[in-house]
Amino acid sequence: HAKHLGGNSFQFFTEQLPGYSLERLQLENQLRKALDEDQLIVYYQPKLHLASDRIQGAEALVRWQHPEQGLLLPGAFIDIAEETGMIVALGDAVLTKACLQASEWYHRGPAPICVAVNLSVQQLRQSNFAARVQQILDHSQLPASLLEFELTESMLLEHVDAVAENIAQLQQMGIRLAIDDFGTGYSSLAYLKRFPISTLKIDRAFIGELEEQVPQSERSQDAAIIRAIIAMAHSLDLIVVAEGVEHDGQLEFLKEHLCDEVQGYLISRPVSAADFTALLTESTEV
Numbered sequence: 001h002a003k004h005l006g007g008n009s010f011q012f013f014t015e016q017l018p019g020y021s022l023e024r025l026q027l028e029n030q031l032r033k034a035l036d037e038d039q040l041i042v043y044y045q046p047k048l049h050l051a052s053d054r055i056q057g058a059e060a061l062v063r064w065q066h067p068e069q070g071l072l073l074p075g076a077f078i079d080i081a082e083e084t085g086m087i088v089a090l091g092d093a094v095l096t097k098a099c100l101q102a103s104e105w106y107h108r109g110p111a112p113i114c115v116a117v118n119l120s121v122q123q124l125r126q127s128n129f130a131a132r133v134q135q136i137l138d139h140s141q142l143p144a145s146l147l148e149f150e151l152t153e154s155m156l157l158e159h160v161d162a163v164a165e166n167i168a169q170l171q172q173m174g175i176r177l178a179i180d181d182f183g184t185g186y187s188s189l190a191y192l193k194r195f196p197i198s199t200l201k202i203d204r205a206f207i208g209e210l211e212e213q214v215p216q217s218e219r220s221q222d223a224a225i226i227r228a229i230i231a232m233a234h235s236l237d238l239i240v241v242a243e244g245v246e247h248d249g250q251l252e253f254l255k256e257h258l259c260d261e262v263q264g265y266l267i268s269r270p271v272s273a274a275d276f277t278a279l280l281t282e283s284t285e286v
């Protein structure tokens with residue numbers, strides 16, 4: 001791209017398309033290189049199963065080990081990946097790494113962990129996606145039951161045949177499906193009946209409001225929403241996970257109202273695979 005950057009035409013170009021700044025073009029090129037050079041890594045954040053007080057799951061979260069800028073969070077590059085279509089290759093890389101890691105925990109310990117991987121709708125639109133997932137499971141020797149995909153509400157409202165077909169195939173393969181950031185998207189609940197969902201993850205916006213600083217009136221509204229989501233989920237035989245749990249008070253509330261699992265900084269921040277293994281060793285020894 002560098003040869004295009006001289007003269008007034010570039011000025012014009014940046015004014016017409018805000019967001020297409022020099023930094024953005026550089027980041028885009030660097031991300032392409034990062035995919036080639038394997039600079040993406042996967043962090044894992046535990047999900048604590050409340051009834052057993054054990055870590056049975058983890059969410060895989062992409063990180064970019066940037067050669068100059070250090071470890072970058074998805075907020076710095078996921079949008080660019082989505083806009084350029086690189087999200088498909090990125091998602092494939094994350095899935096491959098997460099399955100190999102989950103397989104290692106399963107075959108070599110310390111404990112089997114169900115790993116949840118976030119998907120982009122662009123992956124689900126690929127007609128060969130489910131077949132590709134099967135290939136990765138075979139290659140990594142991971143039982144499908146130890147893989148979960150996190151989808152967002154808007155993905156299930158896409159009327160694209162490939163998306164619905166992939167979702168049905170993934171479920172038939174024995175992979176679990178979760179709705180991420182539940183409650184923030186479209187409030188149509190019809191898709192809960194139409195799709196084979198196993199888990200709802202309550203968005204952390206509702207959990208955060210349980211904090212002490214928030215006025216009692218708002219807090220009790222969020223508490224009511226959480227109780228309603230848990231009741232609805234359980235009556236539909238779904239598992240409920242609360243995201244963004246940071247304080248003891250939130251944990252106590254969720255325990256009292258029989259939320260199944262919790263995820264958040266109170267349990268642990270997302271950590272490297274090695275640190276997760278250590279955390280798991282610690283928690284299974286108790």
Ligand code: C2E
Pocket residue numbers: 045060061062073074075078087091094118119120150180181204243244245246263264265266270
């Ligand atoms: P998400 O799937 O909703 O993931 C949860 C995010 O909340 C993570 O941010 C996690 O670090 C953060 N989080 C967890 N516990 C707490 C807490 O107690 N307090 C607060 N304030 N935050 C908490 P992260 O890792 O920066 O990821 C952001 C988003 O990027 C994810 O949101 C997901 O939508 C996307 N993402 C991450 N990895 C991938 C990936 O491999 N593929 C795709 N397509 N998207 C990904």
Ligand code: MG
Pocket residue numbers: 059118150180
């Ligand atoms: Mg997620």
Ligand code: MG
Pocket residue numbers: 180181201203243
């Ligand atoms: Mg989420």
Ligand code: MG
Pocket residue numbers: 180181
């Ligand atoms: Mg999110």
